[in-house]
Amino acid sequence: MNSTIECRKCHSKNSINATLCYNCDESLQNYNYYKNDFKVYYKLFSKENMEILEKIPLTDTSYDTILNNIVNINPEITIPAYPTIPVLLKIIKPYVRVQYDSENKHPNFLSFYSFNKIFLNRTTPSNMIPSSIIHELAHHLFNEIIKQTIMHLLNTEKNLYIESFAWYLTLQNKYLEIANEYVSHKVQEYFIPEKFNGYTSLIKILMDNDDLDTKKIETALSFGSSISDDVIFILEHFIKQVNNNMPHISQDNTIGYPIYKFNTQQKIDALYTIIYKTFELFYKNKKDMLPLLDQFNQSYIYYNI
Ligand SMILES: [Zn+2]
Ligand SMILES: [Zn+2]
Structure with a gap:
């Protein structure tokens, strides 16, 4: 819905x-x-909803519906165009807003994504802005896939707690951060390969966390690789690949791990399992987890109102 x-x-x-x-x-x-209403939280993580999630699996047809619902968030019929700054700013308005980072929160980043907002650093060169926007937009769309999947499974409208739940889910551990960062770099590289400057933030996570489990990293990358195809599917309704007739070898071979793409069923199972397990964590620890989601709700309110 x-x-x-x-x-x-x-x-x-x-x-x-x-x-x-x-x-x-x-x-x-x-x-x-944009109101923090704990009644909505308790209704979301209710016994009924936990039972619905247990009983109703995610199917490939419902997943297709979810992706198409995300495309339709932009109600305008558009012919895909090259991703220039004006084209991007127009097509993404129904999804996220872009603004300059006037507080200079992350001076070392070209851009960052926070709670449905994309922030650009004032010093980001204009020729790097389109690919920065695509990178952050992909973070948003990965989040949106999570939100829309929960909404579909529970047959409910979006609310702040669903948004905060998705925010928590995509960053809850290093493996999901890796999957999340892979998606954004891959989508960025796909649309504007010539301006792509490597899987930098992903490689940084891997370097900063050398105690991670190799098999789990490979699974995270494979999951990310499958989700990146879906984000590309969504974006191809609006934008075209630049230089798509030039041969391009993905720089994902510099990450240092083999990336096996999941088939559709594996991807849907993985997505369902992550949502189910995270939901169960909240369901079983309702009181303890409430302050955390309230804090994310406050961030959504702060960034959007
Ligand atoms: Zn209007
Ligand atoms: Zn990123």
Whole structure:
């Protein structure tokens, strides 16, 4: 389910969590959505929902529906175009907003993604901006896949706790961070190979954590590789690959691990298992986990209102 809120000025239909109209930038005065309401939390992690998750597996047809629902978050029919800055800023508005990092929170990064916002460093050269936006947008879409899968399985609308749950899930351990970072680098490399400067943040995670389990790293990379195909599928509705007739060898061979792509069933099983296990963790530790999600809710409120 993806219900929408209508702009009073231009009548465009916006996502339920949007605060500004994607079409005319009018404020949607969507303050109701950005409220911390613990009743919503207890309803989400209820016994009924835990039982639904136990009983209803994720199927490949429902997963296809989920991906198409994400494409349809952008209600405009577009012809895929080359990913220039104006094209990107237009097509991603229904998903995320881009702004400069005026507080200079991460001076060493070209860009970063936080709670449905993409931040660009003021010193990022303009010719690096498109690929930076694509990298951060891929982080957002990986998050969106998690959110939409939970919404689909539990047949529920998006709410702040679902968003915060997805935020927690994608960063809950180093292996998911690795999968998450692989997805973003791979998608960035796919669309603009000539501006790609390597799997840098992924390699940094691997170097900073040399105690990680090799087999688990390989599984994380393989999972990330399968999800990157889905993010590319979503984005190809809007943007075209630059220089797609030039042969390109992926720099993912510099990561130093073999990457086996999962088949569809393995990917869906892995996604379902991660969601199920994480959900179960919250279900079994409801009281202890509430402050953590409340804190993420506060970040969503801070970044979006
Ligand atoms: Zn509007
Ligand atoms: Zn990243």
